[in-house]
Amino acid sequence: MQTTRWQKTSLTIGDVARRTGIATSALRFYEQKALIESLRTPGNQRRYARDVIRRVSFIRAAQRVGLTLEEIRGMLDDLPAGRAPNREDWQELARRWRPWLDERIAALERLRDQLSSCIGCGCLSLDRCALYNSGDAAGSLGPGPRFLLGDSPKDLEVRN
Amino acid sequence: MQTTRWQKTSLTIGDVARRTGIATSALRFYEQKALIESLRTPGNQRRYARDVIRRVSFIRAAQRVGLTLEEIRGMLDDLPAGRAPNREDWQELARRWRPWLDERIAALERLRDQLSSCIGCGCLSLDRCALYNSGDAAGSLGPGPRFLLGDSPKDLEVRN
DNA sequence: CTAGAACTTCAAGTAAACTTGAAGTCAAGA
DNA sequence: TCTTGACTTCAAGTTTACTTGAAGTTCTAG
Numbered sequence: 001m002q003t004t005r006w007q008k009t010s011l012t013i014g015d016v017a018r019r020t021g022i023a024t025s026a027l028r029f030y031e032q033k034a035l036i037e038s039l040r041t042p043g044n045q046r047r048y049a050r051d052v053i054r055r056v057s058f059i060r061a062a063q064r065v066g067l068t069l070e071e072i073r074g075m076l077d078d079l080p081a082g083r084a085p086n087r088e089d090w091q092e093l094a095r096r097w098r099p100w101l102d103e104r105i106a107a108l109e110r111l112r113d114q115l116s117s118c119i120g121c122g123c124l125s126l127d128r129c130a131l132y133n134s135g136d137a138a139g140s141l142g143p144g145p146r147f148l149l150g151d152s153p154k155d156l157e158v159r160n
Numbered sequence: 161m162q163t164t165r166w167q168k169t170s171l172t173i174g175d176v177a178r179r180t181g182i183a184t185s186a187l188r189f190y191e192q193k194a195l196i197e198s199l200r201t202p203g204n205q206r207r208y209a210r211d212v213i214r215r216v217s218f219i220r221a222a223q224r225v226g227l228t229l230e231e232i233r234g235m236l237d238d239l240p241a242g243r244a245p246n247r248e249d250w251q252e253l254a255r256r257w258r259p260w261l262d263e264r265i266a267a268l269e270r271l272r273d274q275l276s277s278c279i280g281c282g283c284l285s286l287d288r289c290a291l292y293n294s295g296d297a298a299g300s301l302g303p304g305p306r307f308l309l310g311d312s313p314k315d316l317e318v319r320n
Numbered sequence: 321c322t323a324g325a326a327c328t329t330c331a332a333g334t335a336a337a338c339t340t341g342a343a344g345t346c347a348a349g350a
Numbered sequence: 351t352c353t354t355g356a357c358t359t360c361a362a363g364t365t366t367a368c369t370t371g372a373a374g375t376t377c378t379a380g
Binding site for chain 4: 025045063069
Binding site for chain 2: 066
């Protein structure tokens with residue numbers, strides 16, 4: 001570790017990579033997308049505040065439930081600018097976004113129930129099967145990869 | 161509809177598009193990827209058997225639970241070649257793949273439970289939070305978009 | 321002070337799942 | 351027959367989320 005001398009005041013990109021398991025290239029990419037930020041040494045190398053680890057971990061956790069980086073950036077924008085977010089800040093973020101996450105999870109469960117009953121019964125009848133006629137989300141939105149459940153955070157007006 | 165004369169024996173690509181809600185470009189793409197097939201008229205236009213609608217609907221349903229087209233192609237390969245699949249064929253497909261789907265759903269539920277407890281409590285503590293240290297699937301697999309839960313069908317040996 | 325690891329930027333590549341556009345052909349009604 | 355809409359192919363573009371490579375700079379241990 002290069003930061004032993006620094007008395008753990010800041011972390012190099014390599015430190016963050018090791019601690020989070022995220023490649024340095026991905027960390028630079030996240031910074032470019034304004035998901036994380038860094039200071040620079042006189043020699044132009046990145047130095048991260050310690051809370052970046054929590055941020056990055058949050059990013060990965062959110063990605064796992066199917067959120068895009070854009071959506072995650074929207075969530076992280078709720079955190080205070082300038083100072084390191086504390087426990088209350090994180091809790092507030094969680095509170096604000098919980099309804100949306102709940103909705104997302106519910107949609108996922110509906111989907112699961114429909115799929116297991118439909119594929120289980122083997123009916124696959126177009127006019128009767130709920131699977132076919134339910135929630136066209138994530139379809140016909142242009143090119144690019146399809147994501148699970150296409151509703152964007154805006155649809156729920158979380159910000160009000 | 162152009163097929164009124166044909167006495168519903170076969171469908172044009174436009175018919176299939178209208179009935180499934182899938183763009184014609186997507187249907188051609190699926191054919192190119194061997195997910196569906198078609199016959200040709202003397203004038204080189206595609207004509208589809210009626211069971212293609214069920215196939216396409218299945219593809220979309222499977223996509224909604226997060227399967228890739230490659231995975232779906234693997235599932236459809238279980239259907240008989242040459243003749244139109246009947247109810248038993250679909251049921252057999254469902255039977256073979258159900259354990260895998262169940263596993264996938266269970267993983268999704270684990271994830272949900274961890275997320276809701278973690279983001280709800282606001283702890284987000286690196287060493288304590290289960291969210292951070294659980295199932296690194298779908299991470300660090302190379303470039304391209306990340307998908308929810310990265311296990312491939314092969315991992316479960318469905319074919320045995 | 322020097323070797324080597326770690327860092328820097330920037331451009332280009334990759335994967336999935338399609339769409340879009342160009343340029344032309346086919347089919348069916350008036 | 352003509353027109354119009356639906357069809358054909360093929361190449362290239364799009365989005366997300368990164369990685370890879372080249373070419374050079376900085377940091378730190380010895």
